Amino acid sequence: MGRSTRKRSTLANRAIAASAALILGGGGLVGANYYASAGEGWGWTGQRPAQTTGAGQSMSTIDCPDVGNELPEVPEGVRGSVDRELATLDTQITTAYQRFAENKERIESDPAFGEQQILTPLRNERLVIIQRIVALIDQEADQPQGLEAMAPCTLRADDDQNGDGQNGDGQDQGQDQGQDGGEQDGGQDQGGGEQGQDGGEQGGDQGNGGQAGNGPEEADFVDIQSVEPNVSTPRNRRGASRGTFTTDCGRNQNGKFNPDNVIVAPGVSNGAHHMHDYVGNQANDAFASDDDLANGETTCRNQGDRSTYYWPVLRLQNGQDENDANADGGGKDQNVGEIQTPAQVTLNFVGSPVSRVTAMPRFLRIITGDAKAFTNGDANANASWSCTGFEDRQLKDKYPICPEGSQVVRTFTFQSCWDGQNTDSANHRTHVAFADGNGRCQNGFRAIPQLVQRIVYDVPPPVFDGENPSIFAVDSFPEQLHKPITDHGDFINVFDENLMNKVVSCINGGRRCR
16 A cells, blocks of 8 residues: 555644643643544634633543544554554543542542542553554554644543533524534534533432433433424425435344444454444444454344444433443443333435435445544534424433423434545544535535434433432443433444345435335
8 A cells, every 4th residue: 555645734733732731830730621523623723711620629521632533544454453542542541530530539639649640641551552553554654743742631620510501602503504624513502501500519419420420410401391493404405315215123122232333443342431222233243344244133124234223322320230230331431220222213314405315335334423522522413312292402412301201312313425435434434424504415425325313212301319319321431421412323334235226216216115
């Protein structure tokens, strides 16, 4: 393979600034938070204000730059090795977060302890792995510059917990159909605003919130009836593909779970550090090859669909342990409570409002949403939450409190534009994109059938106080505090050729097919 060039953003300068901001002085730890995402890049100038940690200030989590999002190009020959090193970075953060959680009170009273015992060792560990990543890429392409400066992490507070109650615009409503670097945001900014809380302990005996001790907080929930309708969609134009193909793959009644992620961390057990529900392909684990998936059993009614569809499980944190209470991805990663089987799962493939669609390539991989959106920022936070009967009101960074008789709904709308060449990319995002606000694919991308997953749960409304608190929450990386904004869905296309041709024909012909 020839050596490829790679256009860099201002990553080096930004990352060096983040590194320099991590200093100890005047009895307090000063940390500047810079947020990176695949859509924005490390050079994003919209970082939150720097946070100062003095004695007694409550910190909630560890915030580390996401190195994976800064790798839009990695030579195919070393991509698997790089993915495994990136998974090691995730494990390092998880381990450091556990140390932080165990020593939180001491860190609050003595910030120097947090610097010396948590942040400095973590920075050193990360630096070793980042240097390995740089060396791997350097074997077959130009050496990436500035990645080493992404080693430092900071401690940060949960904005809601601190009571400021505002992230960004707070009351931003409506569906953002705009473009940023050729990729649509695709999520719905929640219409209920950020419901801040006045410090102190929340949720009765829950302390930091939730049975796991790391969320969610009462401020992470909002009454869906208080949210204004905020969904808008592009109108169909001449040439639109108006059909729908629905595949029925069940609700994971057979209970296939694992904490792997074969897309992001192939070959790494517990690469996700949270448990996934799986429907469709039953061969999916961290070590599944394309051949394994092609030959795997499927729960889909149409056996021509051996695709794999997976997402983080939803749990009811009600004091009852699941059988993974002492397992990776479960209790060992602070994901606790009873896993909820969906009441309904709908998997629809829909068309483009402006054009015909073309077939997806087999083994195309798509991720929608961002498992690290609490620390990365919301550029890729595309999953949304709502309630039956209120689905014209979608929440991105809040869980819904549904009225009696209404059920919780999670919706994953996947990218609908493909670059026409690649089934995956180094950051697992840049080979696909969302359409623009008018529904058009940009930058030479072509329209493909768009997967829309709708998952319904029959769970009780959250109870935050009393002797028997009960809160539903999505599984997450421990340091992401079970925030709803971290929700995400994963898909690998394993339709056979005949069935994919039927999908395209149905959608382009304006028919409703199964």
